[in-house]
Amino acid sequence: MTGAEPPDHGVRPASATSGYQPESSLPSHIGEPIVKVEGIHKYFGDNHVLRGVDLEVRQREAVMVIGRSGSGKTTLLRCINFLEEPTVGAIEVDEVRVEADPLHARDRRHREQIRQIRLRAGMLFQEFNLFPHMDVLANCIEAPTRVLGHSREHAIERAEYYLEVVGLAEKRDEYPSRLSGGQKQRVAIARALSMEPKVLLFDEPTSALDPELIGEVLGVMEDLAHSGTTMIVVTHEMHFAQEAADRVVFMEDGVVIEQGPPEQVLNDPRHEETTHFLRRFLDR
Amino acid sequence: MTTPSATIQPPPLLAEIIESQRQRRRWFRGQFALVWVALVGALLAALWATDNIDTEWMVTWAPFIVGGAGTTILVCVISIVLATLLAIFGAIARMSSNAILFAISSLYVSLVRGTPLLVQIYFIFFALPQMGIRLDAVPAGILALSFNYGAYMTEIFRAGIQAVPGGQREAAQALGMPEALVMRRVVLPQAVRIVIPAIGNDFIAMIKDSALISTIAVQELLWRAQRAGTRDFKTLQALLIAAAVYWLLTIIFSYFQDRLEQRMARGDR
Ligand SMILES: Nc1ncnc2c1ncn2[C@@H]1O[C@H](COP(=O)(O)OP(=O)(O)OP(=O)(O)O)[C@@H](O)[C@H]1O
Ligand SMILES: [Mg+2]
Numbered sequence: 001m002t003g004a005e006p007p008d009h010g011v012r013p014a015s016a017t018s019g020y021q022p023e024s025s026l027p028s029h030i031g032e033p034i035v036k037v038e039g040i041h042k043y044f045g046d047n048h049v050l051r052g053v054d055l056e057v058r059q060r061e062a063v064m065v066i067g068r069s070g071s072g073k074t075t076l077l078r079c080i081n082f083l084e085e086p087t088v089g090a091i092e093v094d095e096v097r098v099e100a101d102p103l104h105a106r107d108r109r110h111r112e113q114i115r116q117i118r119l120r121a122g123m124l125f126q127e128f129n130l131f132p133h134m135d136v137l138a139n140c141i142e143a144p145t146r147v148l149g150h151s152r153e154h155a156i157e158r159a160e161y162y163l164e165v166v167g168l169a170e171k172r173d174e175y176p177s178r179l180s181g182g183q184k185q186r187v188a189i190a191r192a193l194s195m196e197p198k199v200l201l202f203d204e205p206t207s208a209l210d211p212e213l214i215g216e217v218l219g220v221m222e223d224l225a226h227s228g229t230t231m232i233v234v235t236h237e238m239h240f241a242q243e244a245a246d247r248v249v250f251m252e253d254g255v256v257i258e259q260g261p262p263e264q265v266l267n268d269p270r271h272e273e274t275t276h277f278l279r280r281f282l283d284r
Numbered sequence: 285m286t287t288p289s290a291t292i293q294p295p296p297l298l299a300e301i302i303e304s305q306r307q308r309r310r311w312f313r314g315q316f317a318l319v320w321v322a323l324v325g326a327l328l329a330a331l332w333a334t335d336n337i338d339t340e341w342m343v344t345w346a347p348f349i350v351g352g353a354g355t356t357i358l359v360c361v362i363s364i365v366l367a368t369l370l371a372i373f374g375a376i377a378r379m380s381s382n383a384i385l386f387a388i389s390s391l392y393v394s395l396v397r398g399t400p401l402l403v404q405i406y407f408i409f410f411a412l413p414q415m416g417i418r419l420d421a422v423p424a425g426i427l428a429l430s431f432n433y434g435a436y437m438t439e440i441f442r443a444g445i446q447a448v449p450g451g452q453r454e455a456a457q458a459l460g461m462p463e464a465l466v467m468r469r470v471v472l473p474q475a476v477r478i479v480i481p482a483i484g485n486d487f488i489a490m491i492k493d494s495a496l497i498s499t500i501a502v503q504e505l506l507w508r509a510q511r512a513g514t515r516d517f518k519t520l521q522a523l524l525i526a527a528a529v530y531w532l533l534t535i536i537f538s539y540f541q542d543r544l545e546q547r548m549a550r551g552d553r
Contacts (some may be wrong), residue, residue, distance in 0.1 A: 083454055119460040129455035133473045142469065143459035188455075195459060 030246060031059030034230055035080065035121070035199050040089035040100070042075055042254075049075050050086070051254040057199065057232055062225035064241040064262070065234045067251035068277055073234040076251070077201050080232070081121045082114040093120045094198040119147070122192030124202045128184040130176040136163065136187050137172040140194045148195065155194070162190040166220050182213030186220055200224070202233040218244075238281065242266055250274045331524075342521045345512045349525045352508035353533065359422065359504060360494050363429035364487045370434030375441035376467065389438065396435030402496050404428050409500040425497035432493075433486055437479075440486075444479035445471055480548060484541035488534050495530070505529055 035057040042050035049072045057063050065073050078084040080091055086100035096116045104110055131139050140159035144150045150158070163169045166186035176184055185205055192200055202221065206214040218240045225231060225244040235241055241248055241262055248265040250258045250273070258271045269275050331337055377389035396404070408431075409424040419427065448471050456466040498507035505526050513522025 081458055083458065115460050115462065118458055123455075123458035125451060125455065127449075127451050129449075129451040131452065131455070131470055133477070143456075143461060146465060146469065147460045147462075191459070 026058070027246060029228060030061050033057065034059050034094055035232070036090075036092040036097075037076070037080060038090040038092070040076070040079055040086045040091070042072070042079055042084060043087045049254050050079065053089075053251075053254070053256055055249065055256065057230060059198075059230055060228040061230055061246045062244055063232045063247045063249055064245040065232065065249045065251060066236070066238075066241065066277070068280070071251045072254040073251055074203050075254075077123070077203050077232065077234055080201060081118050081123055083123070091117060093117045096120060119195065120198045122195055122197035122200045124185070124188055124192060124200065124205045126204050126208045128176075128181070128188045128208075130184055130188055130191070132176050135173050135175050136168070136179075136190075139176070139187060140191045143191075144194050158196070159190065159194045162193040163187070165193065165223075166190045167216075180213060181209045182216045185209065185217045189217075189220060189224075199230040199232065202231060202235070204234050204236065206235075206237060236281075238266065238278075250277065252277070331520075336520060338518055338521055341516060341518050342525060345516075345518070345522065346525055348512055349505065349508045349522060350529055352503060352505035352526075353529050355422075355502065355504040356491060356494055357533070359426055359429065359497070359502065360487060360490045363426050363433065363494075364483065364490060366426070366430035367433035367437055367486070367490075368483060370430060371437035371441045372472065374434060374438030375445055378438060378442055379445065393435045393438050396432055401428070401432050401493060402499070404432055405496055405500060421497070421500050421502045424500060425494070425502040428497065429490060429494060433490055437483070437486060440479050440482045441475060444475035444482075447478050448474045477548060481541065481545045484537070484544060488537050488541065491533050491537065492530060 033056045035055070037053055037055040040050050040053045041048070053072075053076055055063075055076075065076065067073050075084060079086045079089075080093070082091070082098070085102045087102055088100050090097060090099045092098075096113065098110070098113045098117055101107075101110055130136075131142065134142060137156065137159055140163065141150075141152065141155035144155040144158065145152055160169060160172065163172055166189050168183060168186050168190065171179065171183065171187070176187070179187065189200075189205075205221070206217050209217065214237070218237060221231070221233070222240065222244045225246075233241075233245075245262045247259055248262045249256055250265060250269070250271070252273050258265055258269060258274050260270075264270075265274065266278065269278065332339075374389045374392060377385040378393070380386055380389075405425065405428040408419065408428045409421065412419065412424075452470055452474065453466055456470040461469070494504060495506040498504060498510065501507065503511075509522040509526035510519070513519035
């Protein structure tokens, strides 16, 4: 990358809670904050995996989270939609705010709040997790009809639209077992989009794929990013991060070390840990 | 010729190998059938040699006895369905973090597995009337079999539910599906597929266990055999017929179960 950096960046505080970008440097397409991760800590037993993570994601922003294995990226993503209950902190998605409450995780009100968050944050998994006993279309209309209460016709219409978006309209009647890994992940994306969430969470969506199938999934994701889908993506695909990210977040040992525009974090990192991580990447 | 034809197996040899393999398999099957026929034939011949077998009686009474198979099958089909439903609830309750549900279901399983089926049958038919609950023989038999098999199948279903990959539940939850919907629409349908072979096994076992409800006068296969046999002092003949029918039923259902299992194995998973 050429050294054409925005001039007003200044040095960010080195603390784990380093802020997001100053408003003035935001690209114009980016809107108001829609996801807020506030002081999240997560313990697995004695293992302190997330050590105070703060993160804000704005509308139409594509945030890529990088960091080495075990740094807590997956855990962070799973805490955002409460597949893991955070130990301390709060999550807010589209004005639904839920405080970590591990002791009362089974309270009805708390669970309903969590469900409201999940409706607003679609999740994509490494292993796709399509429902094998339903065909592609059924996968995509199951939750819209039964959870959102949409009519079947409306749900089918939306599902077909999103299958078109991921380029798999002609597979609507296939069962997942007859799809390639890349197609499965694209269907999973269509399934998540069919719920019309405010933000998509991707956890290494291509790491279970054969190399030749990675491109088709990243392509879809890049299109989504460029068309203004808000997303948080945990990824090891650096080229993709550089192309599609509005912001890159580097995590280590359960804290955010550094974040900023991809050309800055990936090409001119401010922190030694980031440099270290990226250099390791080169060696592989 | 540019193709190196010398390196390709000459077709005649391959055909020969296939043919010899086929022959060996045919020979194996032939031997197998032969041994079965010989053994069963010898058994029957030995019986007939005792000169106690009244073939004419058997021919006369066979239709009456075999007719009991209808009741046997009907009772078992209804019972396996009810047992499956009980087992689904039992399994969900046993995996629940609700102490009351857990306690009820584990008591159920423990009680049923800790007592003989025959005692359960007697209890329902002979003891419940003392408490003012009077059931006809057939409903009592069905109740006993469902109740008993439901407990054993609870464990099967629990294993089946646990065998559904955790990612399935998570994906459903992530779509905002409430717990009950996740179970009903995503986990259970997959668990049922996993346990269908086991249900088939239990159905076949139940066909045989259902002979016990002859003791409360359900007019199924064994009851009819005993009824006819004792009437004419032809118990041996009557039981031979009953045993043959049970055997045949299990062979038939095993065959269907095998086919079902094969189909599931290459099904959409
Ligand atoms: N369910 C769990 N129970 C106990 N420990 C867990 C659990 N999930 C994650 N951990 C631990 O939390 C730490 C962070 O794991 P996490 O999966 O978030 O890392 P990651 O950054 O996603 O790594 P990777 O790049 O390998 O996916 C690891 O030490 C892991 O062992
Ligand atoms: Mg991970």
